[in-house]
Amino acid sequence: MTDIRIPNDLWDDDREGVIVSWIYKDGAVVESGKVVVELMVEKAQMELSAPASGRLTILAAADAIVNRGQVIGRIE
Amino acid sequence: MRIDRHDAACAAGEQLRIEQEIFDALPGSAPLLRLWQPLPALIVTLAEANQPNFAVAAARAADRGVAVEVRRSGGGAVCLGYGMWVISCFYTSVQHDIDWSYRQFADALIGAIARVGITLTDERVAGAYCDGKFDLAWRGLKVSGMAQRRRWRDGESHIWVHAVLAVEQESLRYPSEVARFYADLGSSRIADPANTTCLWDCMPNDAREPGLLRRCGDAIATAFETGLDP
Numbered sequence: 148m149t150d151i152r153i154p155n156d157l158w159d160d161d162r163e164g165v166i167v168s169w170i171y172k173d174g175a176v177v178e179s180g181k182v183v184v185e186l187m188v189e190k191a192q193m194e195l196s197a198p199a200s201g202r203l204t205i206l207a208a209a210d211a212i213v214n215r216g217q218v219i220g221r222i223e
Numbered sequence: 224m225r226i227d228r229h230d231a232a233c234a235a236g237e238q239l240r241i242e243q244e245i246f247d248a249l250p251g252s253a254p255l256l257r258l259w260q261p262l263p264a265l266i267v268t269l270a271e272a273n274q275p276n277f278a279v280a281a282a283r284a285a286d287r288g289v290a291v292e293v294r295r296s297g298g299g300a301v302c303l304g305y306g307m308w309v310i311s312c313f314y315t316s317v318q319h320d321i322d323w324s325y326r327q328f329a330d331a332l333i334g335a336i337a338r339v340g341i342t343l344t345d346e347r348v349a350g351a352y353c354d355g356k357f358d359l360a361w362r363g364l365k366v367s368g369m370a371q372r373r374r375w376r377d378g379e380s381h382i383w384v385h386a387v388l389a390v391e392q393e394s395l396r397y398p399s400e401v402a403r404f405y406a407d408l409g410s411s412r413i414a415d416p417a418n419t420t421c422l423w424d425c426m427p428n429d430a431r432e433p434g435l436l437r438r439c440g441d442a443i444a445t446a447f448e449t450g451l452d453p
Contacts, residue, residue: 154375156319167269180376190297190355191321191371 149199151183151220157193158215164188166211166219173205177222184220186213197222224312226444228258230437235264235303236292242383243295245313246372249381254314256447258440261303261387264290265400271300271408280407289400296370296385299353299412302400306391306421308440312384312447319380321371325357328369328384332359335446336388339438341425343367351418352401359388364420388443389421390436 153164167185171177179200186193197203199222207219238259245251265284271277272293281291289302303309312328329345336343336359343359343366351358351365359367369386389395398416405412423435 154319157375158321159323182374185295187297189321189325190353190357190369191324191373192295192297193321194372194374196374196376 149201149222150218151195151198151222152218153186153195153213153215155216158188161214162188163212163214164193166207166209166213167192168209169203169205169220171203173203175203176201177203186219224254224256224314224447225252226256226258226448228440228444230260230440232262232305233259234290235261235266235309236290238309239266239292239294242311242313242385246374246381246383249313249374249383250315251313254312256444257309257311257313258443259309260305260436261307261309262290263288263302263304263397264292265300265302265404266292266294267300267404268298269293269295271410274408274410276408280404283407284400284404287400287403294370296372296383298355298368298370299414300401300404301353301368301387302397302404303387304394304397306389306394306436307397308388308390308436308443310386310388310443313382315379315381317379319375321373322356324371324373324382324384325369328386329357329359331446332367332386332388332443335442336422336439338442338446339422339435340430341422348418350413350415352398352414359386361420361422361425365418366420366422366425388439389419390423390439392421392423394421395419395424
């Protein structure tokens with residue numbers, strides 16, 4: 148199992164981000180390196196890629212408020 | 224940094240598609256700075272395009288001669304048009320902090336504009352269109368705003384940071400289009416044109432000379448060619 152985590156160094160303070168959209172649905176099979184989720188903070192839209200191949204579990208849905216370092220999904 | 228400059232007015236939709244391809248191909252030929260002058264176009268975010276009244280609001284803008292395009296960077300609607308520069312910077316970095324990227328970009332732009340005799344500051348201009356922490360302002364009025372798209376992959380950030388800079392007085396026709404769009408959309412978001420200005424209006428009367436748009440383009444190209452080290 149591999150966590151999809153918002154990197155700690157994406158921003159440098161306690162601002163919150165928001166999940167804009169998941170590219171794949173919960174339970175979908177994703178491929179390592181493919182963009183799986185978009186999030187936004189301070190007018191910066193960021194795409195995170197799948198850190199591994201496998202079945203996606205979404206832990207923070209679209210429009211959820213998130214913090215840096217937070218685990219927002221898993222791949223099994 | 225390599226410079227790709229276009230002094231003839233360009234259709235924003237086509238330029239955004241070109242820039243999306245550059246972003247998708249990063250690191251590709253980066254670091255790269257693109258500098259282009261836009262034809263009138265209202266550039267809205269994906270979230271705004273998903274609003275129920277978007278089709279009506281977009282049709283009304285089109286009736287006023289303003290094309291509507293969707294971008295995937297953050298913030299809110301921006302209206303491009305004559306008398307402006309759009310500045311887009313592409314690079315990759317192991318530095319992931321979004322503020323670091325904004326700071327580098329803002330400092331280079333502020334330095335460039337200082338070369339034409341205008342001192343800008345970076346500060347949020349609350350109530351202006353697409354306001355953000357790294358607005359560039361003169362006496363509290365917005366002259367430029369910036370946004371980013373980033374892709375985090377294998378420990379490296381792929382970065383597209385862009386800005387629109389209001390230079391000539393004709394650029395001041397466009398911020399009101401954002402307010403009209405929000406009214407048509409039924410949005411409570413504020414985009415007051417009174418909170419914006421352009422570089423021409425920042426200059427003392429005796430310093431105003433024709434060709435400011437070209438001189439700004441020259442200054443920006445020079446600043447990024449020699450000064451930015453992503």
